[in-house]
Amino acid sequence: MSDGNLMQSSGKNGRTTQVDALVIGAGFGGMCMVHRLRGMGLSVQGIEAGGGVGGVWYWNRYPGARCDLMSIDYSYSFSEEIQQEWTWSEQFAAQPEILAYANFAADRLDLRKLFQFNTRVESAEFDDVRRLWVARTDRGEMIEATYCIMATGPLSIPKEVGFEGANDFKGEIYYAARWPHAPVSFAGKRVGVVGTGSTGIQIVPVVAEEADELFVFQRTPSFTMPMRNKPLDPEYVAQVKRHYPALRASARNTAIGGVRPISSRPLFSVTPQERLELMEDSWARGGLAFLGTFSDLLTNSEANEIVAEFVRGKIGEVVKDPDTAERLKPRGYPIFARRPCLDTNYYEAFNQPNVHLVDLLEDPIVRLTERGVRTQAREIELDVLIMATGYDGLTGAMLAVDIKGRGGSRLSDKWRDGARSYLGLAMEGFPNLFMICGANGPAALANIVTLDEQNTDWIAECIDHMRRNQLATVEAEAASEDQWMAAISALAEKSLMPKANTWYVGANVAGKPRVFSLYSGGFNKYREICEAVTADGYRGFSFERSQSPVEV
Structure with missing residues (x-):
């Protein structure tokens, strides 16, 4: 599968789509990822639960909804055309303007045709034999993809209302x-x-x-x-x-x-x-x-x-x-x-x-x-x-999908005591599964659009490296994952942030593990670490070779 072509077939359980990459989520990270992969010649299928692009800004239409990051920061830098053609009206943009910007970017980059909206991915399972991901949607469709990228964001699954009588209110x-x-x-x-x-x-x-x-x-x-x-x-x-x-x-x-x-x-x-x-x-x-x-x-x-x-x-x-x-x-x-x-x-x-x-x-x-x-x-x-009771932050969106990795191992089991990954990008036991802006990275502590661009670039470069070298899978090594989690913990101990009962540590959701799941060393240091890993031949990752040449 290559050259941007989707392959489709029909079976007794509905349509099956075969692509190089599946991207889940049409927020700023998902749109950026789809754009990058298409530009590399990969066939891409984006899936979005909402009716349009924008991610959290598609849903967050409440009175007064506004970004608390400056507009000139909360925008794409990879497209000079978008930077010059779009003009923000306020220092801190309101939701309608941010959503309008997301739609403008989607149209300017011609991304809509690569997304299927009003669709939710219910499960994603790695096929050990064929070495690809098999995802199933709530429409009964199946998507097979070499790479699965979770662009689900740190704040996208609302926290359940835990009050007794939640269905009794008649107003x-x-x-x-x-x-x-x-x-x-x-x-x-x-x-x-x-x-x-x-x-x-x-x-x-x-x-x-x-x-x-x-x-x-x-x-x-x-x-x-x-x-x-x-x-x-x-x-x-x-x-x-x-x-x-x-x-x-x-x-x-x-x-x-x-x-x-x-x-x-x-x-x-x-x-x-x-x-x-x-x-x-x-x-x-x-x-x-x-x-x-x-x-x-x-x-x-x-x-x-x-x-x-x-x-x-x-x-x-x-x-x-x-x-x-x-x-x-x-x-x-x-x-x-x-x-x-x-x-x-x-x-x-x-x-x-x-x-x-x-x-x-x-x-x-x-x-x-x-x-x-x-x-x-x-x-x-x-x-x-x-x-206005908040979200199941950092892990909720990932765990909302029944994800099974190598040997049928479940992400919900791996994360039973808190999110674990390497660089907040990949995990041991889950080959070719990438995360753009979730747990174990800077996420909420950094400008999310800048982080989205950084991580989509890293993922795209990793996939390009694999395709050029006939590598079928990439997976974080257990030792590197352990070392990264130890580094996050050591940084947290030096900070006052874990001392508050917040969604940063899972305190807002009953029964959730109390773990500080963010890299608090700063976006610039995080970027340098990611670049150093790449420069050192993807230190901390293991690869498997393809059984047949990969078209590039």
Whole structure:
């Protein structure tokens, strides 16, 4: 199979498609991967559960949905045509604009014909004899592919709602991660929002403007900083377009894979007055500036607490009711150990008389009822309930597919105690199975589009190496996988990030192993490691030779 041609046949169990590569997911990583492989002359089949491209941005249509990475970072760098032809309107783009960008890129690159939408891959099994992957979809179709690439992303499977009586509520119920495509009205209604992570923080101010009453159910308060979003000036946009090559090169050599300001200055290297002035300046500028004010906030707990207390003070300045302000102040975990949030008027919303904070640490939810939400102390009647309860992050999307590797070994068994891989790209026991942006890489700690491009490039180069050298399979070695996981663990021990109960460690999903599954050494270091592995003849990987020549 080669030269971009798909082979199809029909059997008693439905259609069988034979391709060189199967790519699961049509987000930014999946689109980039399909584009790269097609350009190498491979036949490719993309599968996407949604009705179009965009990945999480196809589904996330909730009120206020917006990217908290700067638009000029959250975009492809591999196509100069797309960079020059597309123009972002805001510093932080809203969901409709991001989805429009994804559709623009798909059309500009002519990718839609390579994807089958509204289709979910239910299982994928490696055939040891034929040395290829056999995937089955929920349409009863079968796809046979030499290479299987999981472009399912770190946040794509919503967490199940764990409240008793979840089906009893008779009002309108909406899930932020699966929002309707039609407009939803909150006018004159009593609305409840469950969850105050980045999604809930974006939803609350928007719904508060329309709802008759809004009840915000908060278990763990998040640190959130003012986004201070603004339209992009045309002269600035033109400047960026002229200097994209230098900006992209700079981004690839940073710890986050982006161009936001980052300081090498430890907090205690400046006087108390100077650091206060620096924090005030960053807070006033808004956006991501505050994150880069000091270099040691995730390694020095004393420095971290000083910055955390500064933010708590800002909450107290904004929220007028002292009791509400105190309940909104995060305590008990380091700032930035949970995903840092950016907001527009989140804290200000609690000054509105129609907005009520329900502190679930003091008065937890007991169950959902026909009329609303029952806490230990009372029943709150609602017309609308919004679940902003997050995702089964990093591993959920992979485990949603019944993946069987060599000898029928199941991924669910391999990952019983937490995700394991080599470089976050491949696994021992699962030949020719690649992951673009999941567990054990930088994932949520880096600009995902930059990471997607880095990993699709690496995977494409590995496949090209195999085809040029008549190699049938590639597989991570057990020793290299062990060493990589030990390196992730050693880095985590130096960081404050594992000290928070977050989806980074699986704490948001009942029964999930508590493991910090992210590489925290920085995107730039991760990229250097991946490049070094390639330069050293794919150190840590084993290959099997083809039984017959491979067309290239």
